[in-house]
Amino acid sequence: MARDADNLKGYRNTALELLTHAALSTGDMVVVRTRHGEMSGILMPRYESADKDHIVIKLKSGYNIGIDISNIESISKTVKLRNQETSIRTTNGETDKVTTNFEFKEENTWELFSSEKVKRDLPRIALISTGGTIASKIDYRTGGVKSALSAVELYESVPELADYAIVEPEVLLSEYSENLNTQHWGLIAKKVFEKWRSDDYRGIIISHGTDTMHYTASALSFALQGIPIPIVLVGAQRSSDRPSSDAASNLLGATLFELKSNVTGVFVAMHAGTSDDTIACHIGTRVRKNHASRRDAFESIDVEPVAIIKDEYVGVRNGWKSIRKRERSSNHNSEIHQFSVKPNFDPRAALLKFHPGFDPQLISHIIKLGHRAIILEGTGLGHVSRDCFPEIQKALNAGIMIFMTSQCIWGRTGMTVYNTGRDLLEMGVVPLSDMLPETAIVKAMWVLANSSNSDSAKKLMQENLAYEISLISPIL
Amino acid sequence: MARDADNLKGYRNTALELLTHAALSTGDMVVVRTRHGEMSGILMPRYESADKDHIVIKLKSGYNIGIDISNIESISKTVKLRNQETSIRTTNGETDKVTTNFEFKEENTWELFSSEKVKRDLPRIALISTGGTIASKIDYRTGGVKSALSAVELYESVPELADYAIVEPEVLLSEYSENLNTQHWGLIAKKVFEKWRSDDYRGIIISHGTDTMHYTASALSFALQGIPIPIVLVGAQRSSDRPSSDAASNLLGATLFELKSNVTGVFVAMHAGTSDDTIACHIGTRVRKNHASRRDAFESIDVEPVAIIKDEYVGVRNGWKSIRKRERSSNHNSEIHQFSVKPNFDPRAALLKFHPGFDPQLISHIIKLGHRAIILEGTGLGHVSRDCFPEIQKALNAGIMIFMTSQCIWGRTGMTVYNTGRDLLEMGVVPLSDMLPETAIVKAMWVLANSSNSDSAKKLMQENLAYEISLISPIL
Numbered sequence: 001m002a003r004d005a006d007n008l009k010g011y012r013n014t015a016l017e018l019l020t021h022a023a024l025s026t027g028d029m030v031v032v033r034t035r036h037g038e039m040s041g042i043l044m045p046r047y048e049s050a051d052k053d054h055i056v057i058k059l060k061s062g063y064n065i066g067i068d069i070s071n072i073e074s075i076s077k078t079v080k081l082r083n084q085e086t087s088i089r090t091t092n093g094e095t096d097k098v099t100t101n102f103e104f105k106e107e108n109t110w111e112l113f114s115s116e117k118v119k120r121d122l123p124r125i126a127l128i129s130t131g132g133t134i135a136s137k138i139d140y141r142t143g144g145v146k147s148a149l150s151a152v153e154l155y156e157s158v159p160e161l162a163d164y165a166i167v168e169p170e171v172l173l174s175e176y177s178e179n180l181n182t183q184h185w186g187l188i189a190k191k192v193f194e195k196w197r198s199d200d201y202r203g204i205i206i207s208h209g210t211d212t213m214h215y216t217a218s219a220l221s222f223a224l225q226g227i228p229i230p231i232v233l234v235g236a237q238r239s240s241d242r243p244s245s246d247a248a249s250n251l252l253g254a255t256l257f258e259l260k261s262n263v264t265g266v267f268v269a270m271h272a273g274t275s276d277d278t279i280a281c282h283i284g285t286r287v288r289k290n291h292a293s294r295r296d297a298f299e300s301i302d303v304e305p306v307a308i309i310k311d312e313y314v315g316v317r318n319g320w321k322s323i324r325k326r327e328r329s330s331n332h333n334s335e336i337h338q339f340s341v342k343p344n345f346d347p348r349a350a351l352l353k354f355h356p357g358f359d360p361q362l363i364s365h366i367i368k369l370g371h372r373a374i375i376l377e378g379t380g381l382g383h384v385s386r387d388c389f390p391e392i393q394k395a396l397n398a399g400i401m402i403f404m405t406s407q408c409i410w411g412r413t414g415m416t417v418y419n420t421g422r423d424l425l426e427m428g429v430v431p432l433s434d435m436l437p438e439t440a441i442v443k444a445m446w447v448l449a450n451s452s453n454s455d456s457a458k459k460l461m462q463e464n465l466a467y468e469i470s471l472i473s474p475i476l
Numbered sequence: 477m478a479r480d481a482d483n484l485k486g487y488r489n490t491a492l493e494l495l496t497h498a499a500l501s502t503g504d505m506v507v508v509r510t511r512h513g514e515m516s517g518i519l520m521p522r523y524e525s526a527d528k529d530h531i532v533i534k535l536k537s538g539y540n541i542g543i544d545i546s547n548i549e550s551i552s553k554t555v556k557l558r559n560q561e562t563s564i565r566t567t568n569g570e571t572d573k574v575t576t577n578f579e580f581k582e583e584n585t586w587e588l589f590s591s592e593k594v595k596r597d598l599p600r601i602a603l604i605s606t607g608g609t610i611a612s613k614i615d616y617r618t619g620g621v622k623s624a625l626s627a628v629e630l631y632e633s634v635p636e637l638a639d640y641a642i643v644e645p646e647v648l649l650s651e652y653s654e655n656l657n658t659q660h661w662g663l664i665a666k667k668v669f670e671k672w673r674s675d676d677y678r679g680i681i682i683s684h685g686t687d688t689m690h691y692t693a694s695a696l697s698f699a700l701q702g703i704p705i706p707i708v709l710v711g712a713q714r715s716s717d718r719p720s721s722d723a724a725s726n727l728l729g730a731t732l733f734e735l736k737s738n739v740t741g742v743f744v745a746m747h748a749g750t751s752d753d754t755i756a757c758h759i760g761t762r763v764r765k766n767h768a769s770r771r772d773a774f775e776s777i778d779v780e781p782v783a784i785i786k787d788e789y790v791g792v793r794n795g796w797k798s799i800r801k802r803e804r805s806s807n808h809n810s811e812i813h814q815f816s817v818k819p820n821f822d823p824r825a826a827l828l829k830f831h832p833g834f835d836p837q838l839i840s841h842i843i844k845l846g847h848r849a850i851i852l853e854g855t856g857l858g859h860v861s862r863d864c865f866p867e868i869q870k871a872l873n874a875g876i877m878i879f880m881t882s883q884c885i886w887g888r889t890g891m892t893v894y895n896t897g898r899d900l901l902e903m904g905v906v907p908l909s910d911m912l913p914e915t916a917i918v919k920a921m922w923v924l925a926n927s928s929n930s931d932s933a934k935k936l937m938q939e940n941l942a943y944e945i946s947l948i949s950p951i952l
Contacts (some may be wrong), residue, residue, distance in 0.1 A: 178859035178896055182833045211855035215832045292857050292887025347833040353853070354693045355917050357658045357823040363839040377829070379687035381768050383654035409885070411768025420654055441831050 010046030013054055015069050022075050034071040123202040124166045126195045130173040132209025132235050158248040166256055177209025182345035190221035195339035198330040201257025203230040208234035217284035218442040219465035221266040226339045231266045237295045246271050246295040253279025253309040257285045261307055273293040279403045282307035285439045285468035302434050327369045346448035351441040352383045353377040363391035373401040373444045377437045382413035383420045385465050405437040430458055435469045486522030491531055491545055498551050498722035505554045510547040510803030569838040587875045598640045599678040602671045608652040608685025608711055624861025634724040641731055653685025659822035665699035669817035679706040686711035693760035694918040695744040697942035703813045706734045707742045713771045721746050722771040729785040736790040737783055746773040756781035761915045761944035778910050822924035828859045829853040839867040849877040849920045853913045858882055859896045874903045879906050881913040907933055
């Protein structure tokens with residue numbers, strides 16, 4: 001096997017010299033000993049913008065780390081030969097030629113789709129790729145990030161997956177999520193439904209841009225109510241080819257959650273806290289992107305995450321026992337009659353965030369645009385200035401439904417506490433308790449397309465369909 | 477002194493019996509021993525809706541607690557006689573008549589505005605009341621809460637203040653804060669300026685409804701840039717007459733911060749965490765109401781609070797050493813020339829929150845309404861769907877300034893990372909880094925009224941005027 005720079009993609013100068021001398025290739029499983037300790041993982045390729053003094057290892061947790069070569073005392077290669085593991089140790093600067101045996105390379109565990117794996121009869125998971133950072137790499141021309149990797153490439157970049165499941169990838173969309181709209185939601189919902197109907201998948205993973213992943217998670221929660229398998233949306237805050245990428249660990253976490261938990265529904269799996277190896281799995285209607293760039297940007301709001309995934313352990317919260325348990329029928333087809341997809345959304349709903357100095361005429365414009373519902377993001381317990389009352393009354397008179405949420409994000413509306421709230425209730429504004437504004441606008445669009453009249457729409461908006469609203473009164 | 481129900485306002489049945497028997501009045505300093513421990517504080521009045529089995533004690537921390545009378549083993553009264561403290565103990569059900577001496581009552585420390593206090597030459601603080609829950613009590617007709625207490629009443633309800641400062645209250649407005657607009661901001665700013673100019677106050681406290689307190693704090697931060705004393709907005713999530721009210725402790729915290737810290741500027745002081753006795757003091761432009769009902773609803777975003785106040789201790793964060801230190805001039809008037817109020821705001825700015833299915837025509841409507849600036853709450857690093865590009869271009873061509881913030885709340889815009897961001901930058905959308913959307917809309921309204929043209933307005937928007945924006949590049 002040739003030992004040229006193609007096998008050590010992106011490495012330059014001293015790092016390239018070391019790795020060439022040690023006869024290593026990217027993709028090799030290596031053990032690195034430094035003065036700070038020992039770590040093992042897969043030697044990753046680097047990119048042109050990378051510096052020359054670090055090598056990058058993908059740890060078992062899926063997290064990539066960069067190691068300064070000046071700290072390396074030794075670097076060794078581990079090769080798995082059938083059921084036998086052989087360690088080939090190479091001291092920094094001096095290769096132990098006796099144990100270097102590259103004929104074993106073909107038998108590495110990192111060979112995907114190998115017939116051996118399939119024979120092991122691993123559970124099968126469908127991976128639907130829709131785009132976003134998780135499927136993107138650095139654009140060398142601009143220095144920015146562009147959508148590029150296919151689901152296949154993505155899967156190949158997370159070889160650890162092959163230890164747990166047969167993942168069957170398919171590219172549905174290749175869009176940054178800010179460009180997704182209500183029609184895309186319907187498209188994804190229908191694809192999930194088809195996948196579920198066509199085969200006996202243990203779960204379905206949807207890779208998605210993080211910008212609007214929580215909106216899509218809400219949309220699928222309503223469109224796929226009662227789906228008897230887990231659907232997990234997964235994204236990355238750092239692109240897959242960056243050393244700090246969270247793509248692999250999030251994907252692994254989603255896979256483990258689908259394999260090891262027995263809950264069904266729509267979820268979002270992303271990094272939890274600042275820990276490198278902990279993933280949280282959130283209810284699709286109760287999650288929000290709360291940081292523009294951090295890997296732990298996604299948080300469950302007003303509830304705890306459904307599950308925490310750490311290493312190979314999946315801990316499902318007791319509090320979420322109420323989630324429908326998966327009961328796998330021996331006759332898969334019998335489930336088909338119990339569940340159908342409702343993929344339609346009507347975008348004629350608007351979200352308006354109130355603030356001091358808010359122009360009430362924005363409300364009248366909603367009437368002119370032909371919208372059928374307004375989600376207000378009020379202050380505190382669900383308030384807007386009394387200056388808005390005439391325009392709100394006008395909109396209600398025109399048959400537009402107006403729902404109230406709180407811009408505080410945490411907590412719930414409480415419109416009977418103050419005169420402002422009571423006046424709005426009397427006019428006909430409908431409070432949505434602890435439903436997130438982001439979930440409320442998605443639900444309104446789904447309800448508009450799935451109810452016959454305003455009364456049933458208003459009723460549906462206040463019902464708990466997918467854990468989006470809890471009706472327990474809080475202690476004020 | 478008469479021992480009738482007027483002295484035990486609101487107490488009924490068994491609680492009234494106990495307190496009458498023990499010869500206590502509301503306002504008395506008492507020590508209560510229960511099987512859970514001993515606590516001391518001021519016996520508070522109760523209100524008609526209160527149950528008959530609890531008495532309410534205001535602790536030294538300012539926090540009110542309710543005590544179930546069935547748990548009370550003894551209740552005693554503490555009277556301060558000049559410098560001598562005498563304890564008058566009354567066992568539950570059997571009053572010790574020998575030590576009950578009500579002639580000492582007049583010398584209680586809880587007598588406010590006493591000539592003795594003034595003689596002690598305490599620092600003076602101005603308290604401007606604008607309304608809100610902190611100045612409200614339960615409306616017995618509706619069971620809700622209405623704005624009712626004047627600043628004087630409010631001050632009288634927090635007698636502990638008299639230990640630290642002469643607080644000079646004045647009622648400016650009596651409004652729930654959702655009804656405040658840009659003109660109110662100007663009014664409050666001018667009042668603060670007048671107060672500062674007229675007298676040598678150590679600081680000024682503004683009591684305010686919590687719904688939009690952070691918007692007003694931002695507005696004052698811009699209007700009162702360079703004010704050489706601390707201005708602290710303070711509110712309550714529970715009205716002053718409720719046992720769990722946070723009004724007193726927040727007001728005390730604000731007072732201690734003004735007395736014991738040496739920083740100047742505009743701040744918000746509210747409960748921190750779930751602790752009963754810890755108050756956080758936040759930078760006026762960096763704080764957000766993040767919960768609809770909890771007492772610790774207010775949080776500093778992307779920065780730490782400036783100070784933590786616990787009991788009588790005020791800890792100012794080292795990281796905030798950059799805040800202008802107060803340098804008290806011997807000649808107070810010399811400061812007047814260095815600082816002036818800029819109280820004008822132009823409300824022709826709109827805040828639009830983007831979401832999937834967002835109707836781009838909302839942007840064109842802003843043009844028709846004659847607005848001069850739009851703050852977009854984009855997704856992630858500052859994105860909107862490309863479906864919005866034509867309308868954004870149209871608005872920019874019409875001379876409307878468009879600024880980008882992130883709806884993630886935490887983190888900052890990063891518009892050079894993805895194509896979407898770069899395209900928006902190229903069109904002329906101006907990113908506002910980590911400025912909060914709520915702060916951005918307030919700043920835009922202030923900038924529009926305080927700049928001569930679009931170029932200077934755009935420049936001013938991107939400058940750090942009152943800690944609202946930090947330009948340090950984040951590690952992505």
